[in-house]
Amino acid sequence: MEKENFQDFILSKGLRTTKKRNEIFDEVLKTEGHFDPDELYMRLKQKGSKVSRASVYRTIPLLVEIGLIEEVERVDKHAHYERVSVESHHDHMICMKCGRVIEFYSPTLEMLQDELCLRENFTKVRHSLEIYGVCNKCK
């Protein structure tokens, strides 16, 4: 995902490329792992950006629409997002004791899902698998 793609997308929707939107886009692009809207807002604030929480909330749906990020399971009460990357799709093991998130990827798992969807005549777009349990460190 390049910045150009984002700007083309914005323009093609009849929207406008603005400084604030770009700041948010750039920050998300730099983000590793999960984040929630408020974390994103705080990180921008800390870096001197003057965006408002409202703009962050208003920009997130655009980033989801263009496929840069997706909503992942909500660990506590609020939405969590994560950058989407075709090459690095993965699922999660979440430790119920320490909250650690282990990312993993299994081609077999992916293929199996495709098979199951075929059987139901369901066109798969994306999926989210979260395994809850206790990690090795907490045992």
Added chain:
Amino acid sequence: MEKENFQDFILSKGLRTTKKRNEIFDEVLKTEGHFDPDELYMRLKQKGSKVSRASVYRTIPLLVEIGLIEEVERVDKHAHYERVSVESHHDHMICMKCGRVIEFYSPTLEMLQDELCLRENFTKVRHSLEIYGVCNKCK
């Protein structure tokens, strides 16, 4: 899950078996598929129960703790729960057009996950797999 189990659990925690708690427990036991706290509250209201929303919200964590229900993916903004049943564990395909939820179960998928957890030395407790896409009717 029997009512006795629930009452034993309540007593073993030093809590009290009350009419309201039983009403909520019974209603959840009768519920098929997903529900959210407010739906549960409304259903109880409709049946003439005088429980308050607060009691519903306060009882749900107990039902989760005893393993009667579990939180499943939030389709929109609020928490959704579903009855847990060892014999009928299943995952979900969610249609992004009509919202229909198709439940499915694959032993292969379960085994594969156990294998992956073993590899990470992760003790699996439960998991939740949601596949998003378009169902046969909406194509």
Added chain:
DNA sequence: TTCATTGCAAAAGCTTTGCATGTGT
């Protein structure tokens, strides 16, 4: 100039909580 965008603060929606009252044990 025109219309999208922004920030602010208020509103909205779900969930939790303080407190006085009610109720199991």
Added chain:
DNA sequence: ACACATGCAAAGCTTTTGCAATGAA
């Protein structure tokens, strides 16, 4: 009687929105 449970309304949190001001095209 003593705690726990309950209902109510208020508070808490995250997210959305109305409106006037700002800014991109």
